[in-house]
Amino acid sequence: MKKLKVGIIGLGSWGLSHLEAYGQLPFAEVAAVCDANPERLHIAREQYRVSNVYSDAEAMLAGEPDIELISVVTYERNHLQPTLLALRAGKHVIVEKPVTTVPEEAEQMLAASREYGRYVIPGHLLRFEPKYAEIKQIIADGRIGKPVSIYLKRSRENGLFATYRRTHTVYELMIHDLDQAIWYADSKVKKVYATGCSVTGEESPEVLWAQLQFENGTVAVLHSNWMTPDAAGIAINDCTEVIGETGIAHFDTSLAGVQSWTGAGRGTTDVSIHHRQRGRVIGCLADQLNYVGQCILYGRAPTAVSFEDALHGVEVADAIVRSSRQGKEIVL
Numbered sequence: 001m002k003k004l005k006v007g008i009i010g011l012g013s014w015g016l017s018h019l020e021a022y023g024q025l026p027f028a029e030v031a032a033v034c035d036a037n038p039e040r041l042h043i044a045r046e047q048y049r050v051s052n053v054y055s056d057a058e059a060m061l062a063g064e065p066d067i068e069l070i071s072v073v074t075y076e077r078n079h080l081q082p083t084l085l086a087l088r089a090g091k092h093v094i095v096e097k098p099v100t101t102v103p104e105e106a107e108q109m110l111a112a113s114r115e116y117g118r119y120v121i122p123g124h125l126l127r128f129e130p131k132y133a134e135i136k137q138i139i140a141d142g143r144i145g146k147p148v149s150i151y152l153k154r155s156r157e158n159g160l161f162a163t164y165r166r167t168h169t170v171y172e173l174m175i176h177d178l179d180q181a182i183w184y185a186d187s188k189v190k191k192v193y194a195t196g197c198s199v200t201g202e203e204s205p206e207v208l209w210a211q212l213q214f215e216n217g218t219v220a221v222l223h224s225n226w227m228t229p230d231a232a233g234i235a236i237n238d239c240t241e242v243i244g245e246t247g248i249a250h251f252d253t254s255l256a257g258v259q260s261w262t263g264a265g266r267g268t269t270d271v272s273i274h275h276r277q278r279g280r281v282i283g284c285l286a287d288q289l290n291y292v293g294q295c296i297l298y299g300r301a302p303t304a305v306s307f308e309d310a311l312h313g314v315e316v317a318d319a320i321v322r323s324s325r326q327g328k329e330i331v332l
């Protein structure tokens with residue numbers, strides 16, 4: 001069987017998750033990885049047996065002509081250069097969320113994808129998460145009528161903020177829900193009003209609320225925060241509710257997941273994103289890479305995700321930052 005050769009640029013914690021998830025796919029082979037930090041390359045070589053490791057993306061792209069798909073998993077603000085280099089080198093690209101934190105950069109990525117005839121695919125993995133995908137299915141089947149109101153909440157443990165305050169909360173957390181809201185509403189956002197609250201005085205707020213109005217009349221409220229106390233032992237506390245003209249689709253993860261109650265306190269195990277069970281990787285990251293990889297291998301367009309929607313999500317995120325800073329509504 002012909003294998004799809006894959007490369008990964010950025011082998012931090014989530015890049016390693018990509019490496020593990022690709023390792024799960026029988027038709028794919030991670031041919032090379034690249035990270036600017038030699039310690040990460042050491043881990044790739046020693047723990048994951050990847051022999052072709054590079055500290056420079058251009059060198060990897062030049063040295064690996066057989067690679068067809070690149071995962072870009074560098075820092076949030078650092079996706080443009082590796083994405084453009086890979087597209088120019090004739091590779092398809094899956095670029096992690098947020099695809100960028102600058103709308104013009106997303107436009108550059110899309111233009112390069114068209115110029116070089118290669119896909120640029122946003123890493124919006126929640127479209128492959130069964131609960132979120134089921135809500136889309138319920139809407140698409142017409143079971144709740146046209147969505148009139150969308151509520152999406154995302155809460156994470158406070159300790160993570162020490163790392164992820166490096167990027168504004170709208171790009172780190174809420175960008176997932178922006179993609180979901182755009183997907184569910186099936187429309188463009190025309191107005192935004194947002195409020196942020198910084199508990200520690202950081203530039204990025206720990207608590208962010210955004211109210212959106214879509215062109216087709218749907219309204220949405222998105223709420224992201226980093227305020228769950230670590231000691232509570234609740235890693236993920238997310239909620240979705242779509243009110244349609246004739247019904248409601250809803251889920252709440254806060255109390256519905258797997259919990260362990262031990263001498264160390266309560267723990268929650270998220271099995272839906274990226275998790276190892278019985279020696280294999282499960283979750284929607286692997287499902288997403290499986291889908292994207294098969295699209296590339298068999299020459300199918302990856303229509304389950306949309307870079308145009310991701311670009312719009314970044315435009316809306318940019319408006320959310322401006323609205324929360326200026327304290328006024330922004331019209332897109």
Ligand SMILES: NC(=O)c1ccc[n+]([C@@H]2O[C@H](COP(=O)([O-])OP(=O)(O)OC[C@H]3O[C@@H](n4cnc5c(N)ncnc54)[C@H](O)[C@@H]3O)[C@@H](O)[C@H]2O)c1
Nearest residue numbers: 010011012013014015034035036037073074075076096097
């Ligand atoms: N989809 C999800 O649910 C999800 C989850 C976690 C992280 N992410 C995203 O994945 C991306 C990476 O996050 P992370 O937590 O792994 O970050 P990280 O800080 O752990 O890793 C980033 C890595 O990129 C490397 N790097 C940066 N610039 C580079 C360059 N030009 N060339 C080569 N290597 C470079 C760094 O050395 C580092 O090892 C972010 O965009 C983040 O938002 C997505």
